[in-house]
Amino acid sequence: MDRGHVEIDPARVGALIAEQGATLAEKLPRSIGFAKRASQSLAGGVACSWHSLDPHTIYGSRGEGSRLWDLDGNEYVDLHCGYGVMVVGHAHTKVSEAVRERVGLGTHFAMPVEDTVVVAELLAGRFGLPLWRFKNSGSEATMDACRILRAATGRDLIVKVEGSYHGSSDGLAFSYWVDVEEAGSRERPIAVHNTAGVPEVYGRALRIVPFNDLPAVERVLADEGDRVAGMILEPILMNVGVILPEEGYLAGLRDLLHRHGAFLAFDEVKTGVTIASGGATEWSGVTPDLVALAKAVGGGLPIGAIGGTEEVMRVVADGTMEQEGTFNGNPLSMAAARVVLSEILVPEVYERFGALEPVLAGGIRESIDRRGLPAQVVSVACRGSVHFRADPVRNFRDHAAHDDRLAHLAWLYQLNGGVWMPAGDPWTFSVAHSEDELRRAVGNFEAFAEAVTT
Amino acid sequence: MSVRETVELDLDRIDRLIEEEEGKLEPKHRASIGYKETAKRSVAGGVASSWQDSPPHAIYIDRGEGSRIWDIDGNEYLDFHLGYGAMVVGHAHPKIVQALERQARRGTHFAQPTKDLDAVGESLVDRFGLPLWRFCNSGTEATLEAARLMRATAGRDMLLKIEGTYHGHHDSLMFSVIPDPELIGPREHPVTLPQAPGIPQAFADLVRVVPFNDLVEVERALGELEGRLAGMIVEPAMMNCGVIMPDPGYLQGLKDLLHRHGALLAFDEVKTGATIAYGGAVEAFGVTPDIVCLAKAIGGGLPCGAIGATEELFRPVVEGEYDMAGTFNGNPMTMAASRAALTEVLTRDAYDHLNEIHRTLAEGCGAAIDKYRLPAYVKGLGAKGSVIYSATPVREYRDSVGIDERITYLAWLFQQNRGVFKSPWSKQETWTTSVQHSLEDARRYVENFEEFAAAIAE
Numbered sequence: 001m002d003r004g005h006v007e008i009d010p011a012r013v014g015a016l017i018a019e020q021g022a023t024l025a026e027k028l029p030r031s032i033g034f035a036k037r038a039s040q041s042l043a044g045g046v047a048c049s050w051h052s053l054d055p056h057t058i059y060g061s062r063g064e065g066s067r068l069w070d071l072d073g074n075e076y077v078d079l080h081c082g083y084g085v086m087v088v089g090h091a092h093t094k095v096s097e098a099v100r101e102r103v104g105l106g107t108h109f110a111m112p113v114e115d116t117v118v119v120a121e122l123l124a125g126r127f128g129l130p131l132w133r134f135k136n137s138g139s140e141a142t143m144d145a146c147r148i149l150r151a152a153t154g155r156d157l158i159v160k161v162e163g164s165y166h167g168s169s170d171g172l173a174f175s176y177w178v179d180v181e182e183a184g185s186r187e188r189p190i191a192v193h194n195t196a197g198v199p200e201v202y203g204r205a206l207r208i209v210p211f212n213d214l215p216a217v218e219r220v221l222a223d224e225g226d227r228v229a230g231m232i233l234e235p236i237l238m239n240v241g242v243i244l245p246e247e248g249y250l251a252g253l254r255d256l257l258h259r260h261g262a263f264l265a266f267d268e269v270k271t272g273v274t275i276a277s278g279g280a281t282e283w284s285g286v287t288p289d290l291v292a293l294a295k296a297v298g299g300g301l302p303i304g305a306i307g308g309t310e311e312v313m314r315v316v317a318d319g320t321m322e323q324e325g326t327f328n329g330n331p332l333s334m335a336a337a338r339v340v341l342s343e344i345l346v347p348e349v350y351e352r353f354g355a356l357e358p359v360l361a362g363g364i365r366e367s368i369d370r371r372g373l374p375a376q377v378v379s380v381a382c383r384g385s386v387h388f389r390a391d392p393v394r395n396f397r398d399h400a401a402h403d404d405r406l407a408h409l410a411w412l413y414q415l416n417g418g419v420w421m422p423a424g425d426p427w428t429f430s431v432a433h434s435e436d437e438l439r440r441a442v443g444n445f446e447a448f449a450e451a452v453t454t
Numbered sequence: 455m456s457v458r459e460t461v462e463l464d465l466d467r468i469d470r471l472i473e474e475e476e477g478k479l480e481p482k483h484r485a486s487i488g489y490k491e492t493a494k495r496s497v498a499g500g501v502a503s504s505w506q507d508s509p510p511h512a513i514y515i516d517r518g519e520g521s522r523i524w525d526i527d528g529n530e531y532l533d534f535h536l537g538y539g540a541m542v543v544g545h546a547h548p549k550i551v552q553a554l555e556r557q558a559r560r561g562t563h564f565a566q567p568t569k570d571l572d573a574v575g576e577s578l579v580d581r582f583g584l585p586l587w588r589f590c591n592s593g594t595e596a597t598l599e600a601a602r603l604m605r606a607t608a609g610r611d612m613l614l615k616i617e618g619t620y621h622g623h624h625d626s627l628m629f630s631v632i633p634d635p636e637l638i639g640p641r642e643h644p645v646t647l648p649q650a651p652g653i654p655q656a657f658a659d660l661v662r663v664v665p666f667n668d669l670v671e672v673e674r675a676l677g678e679l680e681g682r683l684a685g686m687i688v689e690p691a692m693m694n695c696g697v698i699m700p701d702p703g704y705l706q707g708l709k710d711l712l713h714r715h716g717a718l719l720a721f722d723e724v725k726t727g728a729t730i731a732y733g734g735a736v737e738a739f740g741v742t743p744d745i746v747c748l749a750k751a752i753g754g755g756l757p758c759g760a761i762g763a764t765e766e767l768f769r770p771v772v773e774g775e776y777d778m779a780g781t782f783n784g785n786p787m788t789m790a791a792s793r794a795a796l797t798e799v800l801t802r803d804a805y806d807h808l809n810e811i812h813r814t815l816a817e818g819c820g821a822a823i824d825k826y827r828l829p830a831y832v833k834g835l836g837a838k839g840s841v842i843y844s845a846t847p848v849r850e851y852r853d854s855v856g857i858d859e860r861i862t863y864l865a866w867l868f869q870q871n872r873g874v875f876k877s878p879w880s881k882q883e884t885w886t887t888s889v890q891h892s893l894e895d896a897r898r899y900v901e902n903f904e905e906f907a908a909a910i911a912e
Contacts, residue, residue: 038567041575043768046567047589047784049777060568060786063561071569082565083781090561099558099787106518106545107554107755107791110537112493112501113515114526120496130495134502136591136757137782143624151652168780169598171625196776197606201656202625295781300562302591302757302782313498321650322504325623326538326750327592327757329502331515332554332787336562 005374005390006453013405016451020412021055027416030072031059050083053423054408063090065432068420076420077437081428084238087274087296087382088344089432095299095336095344102335110326115334122341123297123307126278127268128287131313134329135304138269138294139167142232144306144323145265145292146171149230151321152312153262159207159220159231162189163396165239166232166267166292170198175208176239178396184208186397187216211237211395212245214252225260230289235280238270240399241385242378242426250286263312265290269304273297273341274428275381276350283380299336299344302327349431353381359435360384360427363442371449374403385426386410386445410448417444460829460845461911468860471909475867476510482871485527486514505538508878509863518545520890523875531875532895536886538877539693540750542729542808542837543799544890550754550794557790565781570789574760577796578752581733582723583742584762588771589784593724593749594622596759597687599778600720600745601626604685606776607767608717612679614686616666617644618851620694621687621722621747625653630663631694632882635855641665642674666692666850667700669707676715685718685744690735693725694882695854696840697833705741718767720745724759728752728796729886730836732805738835751837754795756788804889808837811887811896815839818900825904826911840884841865841903857881861910868906874899 025032035057038045046052059071066089068078081087088095120132135141146158146169158171162183165176174191175183184190189210191203207228209216221228235250237243254264265288272279272293281287289312293305306323308316315321327333361379364386368375374390387393388403388410407424414421419441421427429438480487490512493500501507514526521544523533536542543550575587590596601613601624613626617638621627630638631649639645644663648655662679664671666688676683690705692698709719720743727734727748736742744767748760761778770776782788816832819841823830829845843861848854862880869876877883887896 034569034572038572038575039772041572041579041585041587042567043586043588043763043778044772044774047571047789048565048781049771049774049779051565051567051784052774058566060561060564060566063564068561068564070566080565082563085563085565085781086561090564091559095562096555096558099562100555103551103554104546105516106523106541107550108537108540109515109518109523109533110503110506110535110540111515111523112497112506112512114489116502117489117493117497117500120493124496131498132496133498137595137780139780140592140594140623147625147650147652149652150654151650154651156654156656168595168778169624170602194777195602195606196609196770197602197604199605199611199660201611201660205654205656300785301787302785308498315651316498316504317494319499319504321652323498323623324503324505325592325594326503326540329506330755330757332756334502 004372006372008406008452013409013452017409017412020409020416023416024412025056027074028056028058028072031070032056034059034071065089066430066437076418077440078420079427079429079441080420080422081430083422083425084270084274084383084428085295086300087428087430088299088340089430092344094339098335098339099332102332107332108327108330112329113331113334115331115338116329119334119337119341123305126273127281127291127307128278129291129307130310131317132305132307133316133323135306135325136302136327137304138292139169140325141269141292141294141304141306142166142172142267143169145232145290148290148308148312148315148321149263149265151315153229155227155229156205157207157224157228158205159209159217159228161211161233162208163211163240163399164234164237170202173198174203174206180397180400186210211243212249214249214256217253217256221256221260228260228262230263230265231257232265232267234270235266235284236271236380238383238426240396241387242380242383243393243395243399244378245284250284254286254288263289265292267292269294273345275383277347297337297340298333299340301333301336303333303337344431350381356429356435356438357381360429360438360441363439364445367442367446367449371453373449373453382429383426410445413448414441414444417447419444459827461827463829463861463910465858465860468864468910472860472864472867475864475871478871479510479867482529483511483513483527486525487511489514489526520544521888521895531873532898533875534885534887534899535875535877536888539725539729539838539886541755542751542886542888543754543795544888547799547890549798550791553790553794554787557787562787563785567784568786568789570793571784573793573797574789578760578762581728582736582746582762584746585765586768587760587762588778590759590780591757591782592759593747594624595780596724596747596749596761597621597627597722598624599761600687600747603745603763603767604718604720608684610682610684611660612682613661613684614675615661615663616688617663618695619689619692625657627687628653629658629661641852642671665852666698667704669704669711672708672711676711683715683717685720686712687720687722689725690721690723690739691726691730693838693884695848695851696842697838697884698848699833700739705739709741709743718745719743720747722747724749728800729838732802752792752796753788754791756791758788758792799889805836807889808887811891811893812836812839814893814896815899818897819903822904822907826907828907828911837887838884865906869902872902874902
């Protein structure tokens with residue numbers, strides 16, 4: 001697919017990164033100073049390794065609607081949305097009101113409350129899966145999903161997609177980002193651990209397959225189908241930019257797995273209630289056996305959820321597999337989730353996301369075409385990303401070959417242009433974002449595209 | 455504990471009393487019992503966590519205030535459950551309410567660090583004497599990170615854990631939590647038993663189990679696993695078998711032994727941290743481990759978790775060679791509540807109050823135990839305590855195996871029917887008190903206990 005891409009000069013990219021980094025530093029004296037104090041009590045000065053940014057960690061101060069202010073008082077249009085959590089926008093009055101009401105009535109009992117049931121009913125309606133349980137994060141939700149797959153089948157092996165991220169539990173901390181030199185062939189990847197401190201044994205309970213590759217799954221099942229408990233994947237990959245499943249892929253997975261007595265789990269931590277009311281399950285029309293949710297469901301409160309069919313959730317419902325946690329279903333997260341699901345993320349919101357998608361993704365695509373940038377835009381509703389690569393991206397390895405430095409520079413242009421974006425992860429816009437705000441991001445991208453191509 | 459004459463408890467009598475008390479309880483919970491049927495249609499088993507449904511039936515809660523909670527039938531209770539020990543600040547504490555209302559108006563989540571972080575971090579440094587901290591969302595996540603950090607630092611895979619302790623829901627430590635006495639094997643070589651189906655045996659093979667309060671067995675394990683053991687995780691005071699205190703010298707002995715073998719020591723202070731003392735077990739027992747895991751009480755009622763460690767251990771994290779990450783880690787709502795809880799509510803003075811309440815509970819229950827010559831004793835510190843139904847001291851999990859759960863279940867029913875919410879699964883769980891509990895609240899617990907003691911001893 002040759003659109004006559006221009007050659008990008010790496011030396012020019014390097015010079016622009018230095019220039020943009022210097023511009024950014026001038027705006028962040030307080031964040032830069034505060035990082036020193038924070039480093040006295042917090043490892044690296046942050047609560048989470050992803051909060052450390054190159055060249056400078058930016059400390060948040062407050063948010064309102066589509067806007068975010070940092071410690072230095074810089075105002076941003078927020079297309080980061082806390083890694084895709086704040087689809088309701090910041091400080092939504094309905095969320096603040098629900099929190100205000102609940103905190104006066106107690107935030108935690110470790111006993112069931114009515115809101116838990118209401119939230120479960122709302123999720124059952126959206127995802128077409130009848131039975132739910134709650135957790136405190138996406139990591140916990142996917143971890144429990146795997147345990148349920150194993151407990152329900154009495155088998156140990158889990159099939160996982162290369163480049164798909166499922167949180168920080170030991171059982172899944174493999175091959176979400178790999179050095180392709182160490183990860184086996186493109187068709188038959190091997191499990192590579194992503195962090196020190198996870199024993200190899202955990203990786204041996206996984207089988208890694210490329211995304212969008214049914215024959216690879218078929219091979220695993222043909223070889224050792226009687227040992228496979230199930231497969232977990234992000235139905236739309238969102239850890240390596242956004243990569244869409246090809247027509248028939250998800251339905252094909254479900255059929256293949258079921259034929260071998262194994263189950264299919266969707267990790268919808270990123271897609272759930274963001275790209276559609278019923279997430280990728282609704283979007284694809286393929287209902288898996290299990291869905292793991294987190295992020296956007298809680299309106300900014302820590303939350304996780306697992307939904308499943310009666311067949312697969314039986315082990316939990318009948319107590320065979322205790323599924324537990326002190327904070328599971330805590331009343332404050334449930335109160336926030338209830339208002340998010342019943343009053344804010346209503347059907348019209350998703351229509352609006354669909355209408356705004358072409359403004360942002362389409363605007364950036366036009367800029368890419370106009371400038372002849374070797375890049376691809378992939379988007380779904382309020383989520384999207386740019387892969388800096390001329391060829392289409394079907395799986396992790398295609399994305400891994402993209403130009404990181406260009407991506408970093410594009411991100412710096414957004415920051416300096418007053419748009420807060422995740423470095424590397426997909427953008428997210430919320431119910432509060434306007435067309436003009438999305439155009440600001442398009443304008444920043446155009447400035448970046450012009451600078452690197454002239 | 456001095457040797458004293460105790461009565462033999464008549465279990466038939468206890469069965470009859472259970473039947474009687476269950477009969478009294480059922481009519482009070484008609485709404486809860488009915489609501490479970492609705493809940494079961496969308497929530498697996500009708501509850502968000504398996505522990506929320508304990509015999510005789512799940513009880514659905516409406517609200518809480520101070521030391522009290524109300525269920526959906528409108529029953530009012532003094533709350534000594536406190537959400538499995540999380541609500542040491544009491545329910546709906548005005549300072550927490552204020553902090554959360556304010557933060558909700560400023561935004562609930564950014565996935566970027568905010569200014570409350572250093573206040574929380576500094577308080578934890580002050581309390582636990584470890585210099586650096588990171589945050590997560592639950593005790594499960596905190597102990598998961600601790601296990602990984604020990605393995606990464608030592609470059610070894612094997613972990614040592616105590617028989618009968620719970621360290622969260624993840625695959626690396628969910629072994630021999632409440633192991634079946636029929637399957638546990640010899641004391642000098644306990645079998646590592648998965649606590650739930652769905653955990654591969656290969657993961658169990660990386661965990662060695664030892665009894666609590668026994669340095670000789672740790673030494674044996676270290677010898678057998680020479681060069682293979684990354685570290686040990688321990689609840690410094692066991693709180694999953696009632697309360698078991700460490701023998702003098704035990705914790706320091708562990709640290710010395712492990713370090714001598716190039717292995718690390720982690721305290722799981724999810725239950726003891728900021729509850730038994732201002733600086734948890736680190737302060738109470740005077741031993742600072744390499745890693746401390748926290749959750750529950752430090753969040754003031756929001757999902758929370760924290761891990762503290764030495765600079766040496768955190769160096770790869772600081773330098774970015776090793777990610778410790780999660781979208782909600784350091785969430786602004788959790789940090790706001792945590793800041794208020796640690797700096798404004800759970801001050802040093804608060805622990806004087808908690809200890810005074812503990813004295814009332816311990817002396818009151820102790821007096822009833824003596825009066826009725828029950829085979830039982832009280833153990834606890836600060837906000838945590840338990841009556842342990844054994845004539846001889848329980849020093850490790852195996853000592854608790856013989857305690858009949860019917861006794862602890864009946865104790866729970868007695869309190870429940872008399873307006874006190876004790877934590878369910880009472881053989882394992884402790885009572886928890888809050889800064890909003892009064893001495894009068896404690897006396898009410900004691901009165902109910904006396905009535906129970908009289909009933910079972912007669």
